[in-house]
Amino acid sequence: MTFQPIIPVGGIAGWQILQRTEESQRETYAASGQTKRDLDYFREKIGDIKTPEQLVGDFRLLRVALGAFGLDDDIGNKYFIKTVLEEGTTDDDALANKLSDKRYLALSKAFGFGDFDTPNTALSTFPNEIAAKFTDRSFETAVGQTNDDMRLALNMRREIGELAEASTSQTTKWFTILGTPPLRAVFEGALNLPTSFGSLPIDRQLEEIQIRAESVLGTSDPADLGSPERSELLIQRFLVSSSIEGSSGINSPAANALVLLGGR
Incomplete structure (x- = not known):
């Protein structure tokens, strides 16, 4: 089943409709065949991934990994993504720290390939954490195919909440x-x-x-x-x-x- 979001109008009126129907639309999306298959595959296979090279070598795993951070368009940039993951985040000169787009930093930090001897893919909680991010982001992407302003609004509401709670400076x-x-x-x-x-x-x-x-x-x-x-x-x-x-x-x-x- 292909998910088709229901957003009959744009602007504030469309946003209000989306908010009222959001819970049911998210449930429908999560139950859709492609999303379920992608996440089942990710949960089954990600624990075996030990290196960035292994991750970028598996198209289905990479699609979920990038989708979880809104980086879907980079699915073809395997060498670039591998470098971001390999260099990690602890070194100021690491590529992820130099990029102005902070989504790459979040991706590298989440997987931990360049930061720890054992990457976060080995953690029992990791598959569900990334799956939840992917579900949120990919739902927003699906909404954006109908109305991109609504995608941006959903993204902002989620990310500003996370950012507000972060223990970093203003x-x-x-x-x-x-x-x-x-x-x-x-x-x-x-x-x-x-x-x-x-x-x-x-x-x-x-x-x-x-x-x-x-x-x-x-x-x-x-x-x-x-x-x-x-x-x-x-x-x-x-x-x-x-x-x-x-x-x-x-x-x-x-x-x-x-x-x-x-x-x-």
């Missing part, structure tokens, strides 16, 4: 937001940051996004953004901002809605 959390493309896209839209924002030096980007978050959301601390209220405000502003791009300008209903959600 600055590190903001750099994670700036370095994670799906999260960054939502923040740029929700905070109405101009297209030129990405061309600024990274320290200036950090300063500007904190200033805008304080002004629009009432806080510049990512730990506060994990609350349901602020997370929902972020998503609604993002969806309205995205709608404005396809509407008739500053006097459109979408633009007026953005003003009601806290100004532009």
